Amino acid sequence: HVSWGREATRAQWDDRTGQWTVTLRDADGSTEQRTASAIVSGVGFLNRPLIPDLPGLEDFAGPAFHSAQWDHSVDLRGKRVALIGAGASGFQIGPAIVDEVEHLVVFQRTAQWMAPNPRYHASVTDGERWAMRHLPGYSRWYRFMLMWQSSDKMLELVRADPD
Numbered sequence: 001h002v003s004w005g006r007e008a009t010r011a012q013w014d015d016r017t018g019q020w021t022v023t024l025r026d027a028d029g030s031t032e033q034r035t036a037s038a039i040v041s042g043v044g045f046l047n048r049p050l051i052p053d054l055p056g057l058e059d060f061a062g063p064a065f066h067s068a069q070w071d072h073s074v075d076l077r078g079k080r081v082a083l084i085g086a087g088a089s090g091f092q093i094g095p096a097i098v099d100e101v102e103h104l105v106v107f108q109r110t111a112q113w114m115a116p117n118p119r120y121h122a123s124v125t126d127g128e129r130w131a132m133r134h135l136p137g138y139s140r141w142y143r144f145m146l147m148w149q150s151s152d153k154m155l156e157l158v159r160a161d162p163d
Contacts, residue, residue, distance in 0.1 A: 003024060005026070005027055006024045006025065006026055006027075007024065007025045008022055008023070008024055009023050009024070009025050009031070010022070010023040011023075011039055017035075018037065019035045019036065019037055020035065020036045020037070020038075020039050021033055021034075021035050022034050022035070022036060022039065049066035049067075049068040049069050050066070051064060051065075051066055052084060054084075062079075067089040067090070067093060068089075076097055076100055076101050077100045077101070078100075078101070078102050079101050079102060080101070080102055080103045080105075081097065081101045081103070081104050081105070082105050082106075082107060083104060083105070083106045083107070084107045085107070085108060086106055086108035090106065090108070094106055119146060120146075128142065
């Protein structure tokens with residue numbers, strides 16, 4: 001049960017019923033309350049689109065939009081594109097558009113600790129699925145193994161060869 005285009009404005013826990021009462025607001029301002037025994041937040045803490053105040057942006061004649069408000073009417077093929085930010089969205093957008101744009105420049109404040117992961121799109125094998133079902137802790141180890149190569153291992157490689 002997913003509610004799109006709504007904002008949760010309040011969540012209150014009731015010890016007596018063991019339930020959350022969540023107040024939802026629609027785009028038109030109307031509200032509704034729902035109860036739930038658990039809440040899972042599916043938004044990041046930066047869920048309000050913000051286009052930075054860049055010098056000269058007001059004079060830029062091309063389209064400018066935030067990834068959270070993607071303008072699907074803009075055809076990026078053959079265009080020179082500036083991608084500002086290399087967080088989670090930027091890390092997905094860059095590789096998705098790089099082959100269709102003429103030129104892509106990515107602006108970022110700090111380096112992201114991400115690295116290519118050759119197993120990212122690999123299917124989980126039957127043997128791995130068996131191990132996840134039957135060997136205690138295997139699922140956690142498997143997830144750790146996938147992520148280790150772009151975290152501590154990457155830091156180790158950078159320290160060994162800072163260039």
